[in-house]
Amino acid sequence: MATTTYLSSFDSITIGGVDVTDQCSAISFSLGVAALTATAFGDTGERMVAGLQTVDGSFTLYASYGAGEVEAVLYDEVGAGDTEIVIKLAAGAVSASNPEYTITNCMLDQVPNAATVGELQIFEISVSGGSWVRDITP
Secondary structure, three states, X not given: OOOOOOOOOOOEEEEOOEEOHHHEEEEEEEEEEEEEEOOOOOOOOOOEEEEEEEEEEEEEEEOOOOOOOHHHHHHHHOOOOOEEEEEEOOOXXXXXXXXXXXXXXXXXOOOOEEOOOOOOXXXXXXXXXXXXXXXXXX
């Protein structure tokens, strides 16, 4: 079976329509569905069905200030509940081996600031809720 291995790098990451790829040092996201029980009398085991989509994600972004920069983008989105995040794996056309993930209506509920003497300032943010689409159509 042929596989492709990627060196932890994404071609593009946008938050609220603003490209933050060059300011992002770490990303983690989990896309799925809530498991709902559909067990009925007479079943001999628990039966599950898919419920609403689930989204959980975290990003580490280097701090930059000014119009259209990371700090402004995050504070524009905090508490809105309608944040859109688009993540694309590699340059080139979207395909089965180069998917693009679009997360819509997620919640960025806070923007924690972290600063340490002698280190670059970062924002470690988390998002949750919303819905997602995995696009593999060129």
